[in-house]
Amino acid sequence: VALSSGARYVDxxxxxxKLNFTDPRVIRAFDWVTELANEKRWLPSQSELTSVVQSTAVDLFISQRVAMYQCGIWDVPRIRQALKPGSEKFFEWDITLAPGHIDPATGKVVRAAPSGGSGYAILNSTPHPEEAWKLVQWMSGEPGMKAMAKAGLAQPAIKSLAMGPDWIPGPDTPIEQRYPANRIATDQAVPYVVLPPTADYWGEVSGLVFSKAESIYSGSATAEQALTEGNRIATARLETILKEDQLPAFNWNIGGVVGLALFAAALAW
Structure with a gap:
């Protein structure tokens, strides 16, 4: 919601x-979600999922206890397994793009959603480097991408495959692989993708902010109060990290001389 309102968490x-969690659009997004959960009761809060409902969002969807939820394509194999065509639990289901929101700063409707990608690597400690390389080639090549596409697990990175019958279901697609039918939406969503921050310190500093979110959902603090406090704490930590990154590299020449001098002094003593 925050992203679709035109806000970004970092500069x-x-x-x-710089962290932007005090952006009015971010605060408004948290307020809106809290209103839907706590006041209108249109969706369960995160605490209710873990303590009261004791279920995951995908399980609530499969059991038809929620009509819609936000997820990644990786949930498809789980849903397919539970909702097999012809079974008693089956119902028609599909995917669509998340709705846009009005950016208060411009008055225009903005559509944006977080996304990411996958990569494969080989550990230099592997005892089977040749076999590992063959596996990486298979997974990142056409055979592996087709297999994952048919399983509904991942959109192929090769454009021709992402627009082909292995990913976009057609009349000849086996019925168990036709769901979700609207997988063309994964291609239509590309212009609206917002990639998450890739700086290695993002996880640490963002965690300091998001840890305050529970107080928003529980009603013990407003979004403005919690996010302002979280932003303050995270900014202080961010400044420390950036200062540490700017420290000069250790001078091994001087260090070696000092080390030898200390060693010689110890022998003389």
């Missing part, structure tokens, strides 16, 4: 030095 996703 530069690759190397940020």
């Amino acid at each position: 530069n996703p690759e190397s940020f030095d």
Whole structure:
């Protein structure tokens, strides 16, 4: 919601030095979600999922206890397994793009959603480097992408496959692989993708802010209060991290001389 309102959590996703959790659009987004959960009761809060409902969002959807939820394509195999065509529990289901929201700053409707990608690597400690390389080639090539596409697990990175019958179901697609039918939406969503910050310190500093979110959902603090406090704490930590990154590299030449001097002094003593 915050992203679709035009807000961004940081000033530069690759190397940020400013957090924007006090942006009115971010605060408004948290307020809106809290209103839907606590006042209108249109959706369960995160605490209710874990303590009261004791279920996951995907399980609530499968059991038809919620009509819609936000997820990634990786949930498809789980849903397919539970909702097999012809079974008693089956019902028609599909995917669609998240709705846009009005950016208060411009008055225009903005559509944006977080996304990401997958990569494969080989550990240099593997005792089977040749076999590992063959596996990586298979998974990142056409055979592996087709297999994952048919399983509904991942949108192929190769454009021709992402627009082909292995991903976009057609009349000849086996019925168990036809759901969700609207997988063309994964291609239509590309212009609206917002990639998450990639700076290695994002996880630590964002965690300091998001840890305050529970107080918003529980009603013990307003979004403005919690996010302002979280932003303050996270900014202090961010400034420390950036200062540490700017420290000069250790001078091994001087260090070696000092080390030898200390060693010689110890022998003389």
